[in-house]
Amino acid sequence: MPSAARDIPNSDNLSRTVSNSFNLSLSTSPVATFNSSSSSLGGHKGTSAKQLKPFITSDIKVLLLENVNKTGQDILARQGYQVEALKSSLSEDELVQKIRDVHVIGIRSKTKLTSKVLHAAKNLIVIGCFCIGTNQVDLKAAAQNGICVFNSPFSNSRSVAELVIAEIIALARQLGDRSNELHNGVWNKVSAGCWEVRGKTLGIIGYGHIGNQLSVLAEAMGMRVVFYDVVNLMSMGTAQQVNSLNALLAGADFVTVHVPELPETQNMIGKEQLEKMRQGSYLINASRGSVVDIPALIEASKSGKIAGAALDVYPNEPGGNGNYFNNEINSWAEDLRALKNIILTPHIGGSTEEAQSAIGVEVAEALVRYVNEGATLGAVNMPEVNLRSLTLDEPNHVRVVYIHKNVPGVLRKVNEILGDHNVDKQMTDSRGEVAYLMADISNVNTSEIKDLYQSLEDLGSRIRTRVLY
Numbered sequence: 001m002p003s004a005a006r007d008i009p010n011s012d013n014l015s016r017t018v019s020n021s022f023n024l025s026l027s028t029s030p031v032a033t034f035n036s037s038s039s040s041l042g043g044h045k046g047t048s049a050k051q052l053k054p055f056i057t058s059d060i061k062v063l064l065l066e067n068v069n070k071t072g073q074d075i076l077a078r079q080g081y082q083v084e085a086l087k088s089s090l091s092e093d094e095l096v097q098k099i100r101d102v103h104v105i106g107i108r109s110k111t112k113l114t115s116k117v118l119h120a121a122k123n124l125i126v127i128g129c130f131c132i133g134t135n136q137v138d139l140k141a142a143a144q145n146g147i148c149v150f151n152s153p154f155s156n157s158r159s160v161a162e163l164v165i166a167e168i169i170a171l172a173r174q175l176g177d178r179s180n181e182l183h184n185g186v187w188n189k190v191s192a193g194c195w196e197v198r199g200k201t202l203g204i205i206g207y208g209h210i211g212n213q214l215s216v217l218a219e220a221m222g223m224r225v226v227f228y229d230v231v232n233l234m235s236m237g238t239a240q241q242v243n244s245l246n247a248l249l250a251g252a253d254f255v256t257v258h259v260p261e262l263p264e265t266q267n268m269i270g271k272e273q274l275e276k277m278r279q280g281s282y283l284i285n286a287s288r289g290s291v292v293d294i295p296a297l298i299e300a301s302k303s304g305k306i307a308g309a310a311l312d313v314y315p316n317e318p319g320g321n322g323n324y325f326n327n328e329i330n331s332w333a334e335d336l337r338a339l340k341n342i343i344l345t346p347h348i349g350g351s352t353e354e355a356q357s358a359i360g361v362e363v364a365e366a367l368v369r370y371v372n373e374g375a376t377l378g379a380v381n382m383p384e385v386n387l388r389s390l391t392l393d394e395p396n397h398v399r400v401v402y403i404h405k406n407v408p409g410v411l412r413k414v415n416e417i418l419g420d421h422n423v424d425k426q427m428t429d430s431r432g433e434v435a436y437l438m439a440d441i442s443n444v445n446t447s448e449i450k451d452l453y454q455s456l457e458d459l460g461s462r463i464r465t466r467v468l469y
């Protein structure tokens with residue numbers, strides 16, 4: 001346990017030595033939070049004020065699922081938090097049980113944090129998605145419960161782009177089939193239907209972090225690149241933006257999809273779109289399983305319209321390694337497995353040592369900053385609010401974090417409460433229905449902290465109050 005954790009007294013004998021435990025950097029001492037239950041960091045409304053006490057770092061319970069990289073586990077453990085790391089995901093029912101005591105949860109793409117799970121998560125203050133996609137989390141329900149969500153927006157983009165490059169060449173040369181045949185002892189030296197990629201056109205749907213990287217790599221191999229995106233974007237190299245999905249589908253030899261999972265991207269590539277693609281072209285999907293209609297792809301492959309495809313993502317993905325990918329999980333799985341020149345990978349686009357290590361650091365640091373200092377920089381469901389860290393020459397300071405409903409008149413009431421003290425700095429911002437206020441106030445007597453906390457808790461607009469010091 002770090003020394004700072006030992007320095008932080010309980011609420012019954014708060015002493016000013018607490019000020020010495022202000023966070024100076026992420027790698028040093030943590031800052032305590034004034035809680036609304038003995039094990040929470042500002043629980044849901046309705047918890048008993050009698051149990052108020054500041055947390056010590058070893059009170060913080062962190063649950064990491066889906067084999068979060070050791071870099072991230074170590075950063076959280078070094079803070080003195082209790083870290084439990086599991087290799088697989090958990091089902092909704094298992095999560096509802098397990099998440100009750102947890103303050104911080106770290107997941108990857110498979111764990112579904114639904115509104116039912118979040119409702120059971122009475123102590124949860126923050127979610128770390130150790131990946132790019134955040135579609136697996138009900139972001140709105142999280143915000144409404146005062147739970148901040150972080151992700152890693154681009155640490156695995158390059159890894160995905162490199163996988164797609166490998167797949168473009170592998171599909172063009174039917175590498176998967178030749179390798180399978182020879183593994184089965186069959187020598188089948190053919191050139192029919194095998195191509196160089198030089199001079200071919202790559203169509204990228206969704207020209208974001210991954211699409212950009214891919215664009216550069218594909219041009220370096222002599223491919224022509226066109227892209228379609230809902231936003232007008234600057235092209236990398238000599239890539240050209242086209243103004244419709246249909247134009248992209250009709251003009252590309254290889255089509256690759258890199259859009260987020262959204263209502264608009266559901267079955268974005270279905271029967272109609274596959275019909276618009278060039279005869280003998282190829283489709284790659286490493287975005288989300290909901291984006292491509294797989295039964296339609298199976299038909300297009302059987303008819304020869306599509307010469308090959310690479311899929312890294314699926315509608316229902318097994319929760320952990322070793323589970324079968326068969327018709328019980330997706331009714332078309334066995335049909336898909338039987339097709340020629342279809343590369344099937346188990347959602348490994350971002351699975352490289354480099355990407356996972358970088359994601360571990362990035363997301364764990366964001367979680368620590370949020371738990372210890374209340375900073376929401378980079379949050380995907382809350383406004384971005386930050387104040388410089390408190391320093392040792394600011395004794396008797398308290399940092400107040402107040403997450404509230406974004407309705408008129410709240411700031412006036414909050415400032416009436418804070419106004420009894422000296423407000424040194426304050427920042428507030430809103431995002432949709434939720435607003436986030438952070439204030440550093442000085443000359444606060446320890447005896448006043450409980451009242452300050454309770455006054456904020458009693459406001460009708462309150463979603464979550466935290467007092468860090």
Ligand SMILES: NC(=O)C1=CN([C@@H]2O[C@H](COP(=O)(O)OP(=O)(O)OC[C@H]3O[C@@H](n4cnc5c(N)ncnc54)[C@H](O)[C@@H]3O)[C@@H](O)[C@H]2O)C=CC1
Nearest residue numbers: 132133206207208209210229230258259260286287349350
């Ligand atoms: N297979 C894997 O392991 C991985 C999969 N992913 C998936 O890839 C997706 C894309 O990742 P990034 O490139 O980092 O995201 P990004 O957010 O940087 O780029 C997405 C692009 O798609 C565009 N877009 C959104 N809706 C669209 C629509 N309806 N039509 C056309 N364009 C649209 C956006 O404007 C944006 O330019 C992620 O959301 C995630 O689901 C990400 C990382 C790893």
Ligand SMILES: O=C(O)CCC(=O)C(=O)O
Nearest residue numbers: 108109130131132133350
């Ligand atoms: O492997 C993972 O953690 C998920 C990768 C992914 O799909 C993402 O980053 O969105």
